[in-house]
Amino acid sequence: MFTKPFFYHGQYAKVQKVMGDTLLTQMQEQKKTYHNILEIGCGTGYLTKKLREMFPEAKMTLVDIAPGMIDYVKSTLPPENMKFICGDMEELDVQDTYDLIISNATFQWFNQLENTIQKLVASLQSEGTLAFSTFGDDTFYELHEATNKAKIALNRNKQVQPGPSFYSLDQIEDMFIGLGLNHNQTSFSESYYKEHFNKCREFLHAVKKIGANNSLAGNHGMGVALMKKVMEIYDQDYEENNQVRATYHTMFVSYRR
Structure with a gap:
């Protein structure tokens, strides 16, 4: 991604x-x-x-x-x-x-x-x-953890590499x-x-906006349902002062x- x-x-x-x-x-x-x-x-x-x-x-x-x-x-x-x-x-x-x-x-x-x-x-x-x-x-361990939690919640076994x-x-x-x-x-x-963002969606959008490969979309990776679950878990589990964090x-x- x-x-x-x-x-x-x-x-x-x-x-x-x-x-x-x-x-x-x-x-x-x-x-x-x-x-x-x-x-x-x-x-x-x-x-x-x-x-x-x-x-x-x-x-x-x-x-x-x-x-x-x-x-x-x-x-x-x-x-x-x-x-x-x-x-x-x-x-x-x-x-x-x-x-x-x-x-x-x-x-x-x-x-x-x-x-x-x-x-x-x-x-x-x-x-x-x-x-x-x-x-x-x-780096970006929150995204890795949120992805693993989402896969368990949705019973998905497909290998996904959400971050570096x-x-x-x-x-x-x-x-x-x-x-x-x-x-x-x-x-x-x-x-x-x-770094902090308003929501996980904003974090992911920042990546997409600058042209990075978005493996969280459609045929490139998770699919829509898993992507939504990842964002939901990310927003819930990694909130700090009404924002979400991304760790380097x-x-x-x-x-x-």
């Missing part, structure tokens, strides 16, 4: 900035100066601009899979010491080495996350840092362990961020080579 466009629009813009700010705060706590930075999934350039302010002399390489995002960031930042690559990070050959590889809210889309982490770590200079934020498995399926923090930790990366050089943290599970990882 939720595809990449949703995570570049509307409500997501708020949580994306919160995640980016948290990531940058963690970087500042390290009190390091970086000279050659790779940013993966630059999006609209929110993190990029902050990084440029923090490290004005650094060379920066920006990667994004969307040509429109690359063009937008090009139009908003001075070109000095900037390199732009439009492509899928999982498919790209990394030609350079970096003292900072950073990414905000992008790693959840990778199909081969462990292999990509291994490739990026190999591209770090000595004492270099890999830092990223990503969404965790509890992301890794847990434990699973990502296991990837680093499996890659033989020193646990003492790695930090993991997580937090939860809530955010995770932060930092590794120093």
Whole structure:
């Protein structure tokens, strides 16, 4: 139901900035100066601009899979010491080495996350840092729970995937362990961020309005009866101060080579 466009629009813009700010705060706590930075999934350039302010002399390489995002960031930042690559990070050959590889809210889309982490770590200079934020498995857990309750209430057995399926923090930790990366050089943290809507229908409509695939409609997923039951349960079980909540599970990882 939720595809990449949703995570570049509307409500997501708020949580994306919160995640980016948290990531940058963690970087500042390290009190390091970086000279050659790779940013993966630059999006609209929110993190990029902050990084440029923090490290004005650094060379920066920006990667994004969307040509429109690359063009937008090009139009908003001075070109000095900037390199732009439009492509899928999982498919790209990394030609350079970096003292900072950073990414905000992008790693959840990778199909081969462990292999990509291994490739990026190999591209770090000595004492270099890999830092990223990503969404965790509890993101939109309310929708998953409401869907399961609705299926039980209506005696439906059909497999339905109402929302995204992301890794847990434990699973990502296991990837680093499996890659033989020193646990003492790695930090993991997580937090939860809530957005509110008047009703579940408004939450789902926001997704549909920005063009995300609506698997809650007709032949694409649940069907009308199950969809109505999901909304009824969601509105009843996840009400807070006369609104309903939608939870983002955010995770932060930092590794120093």
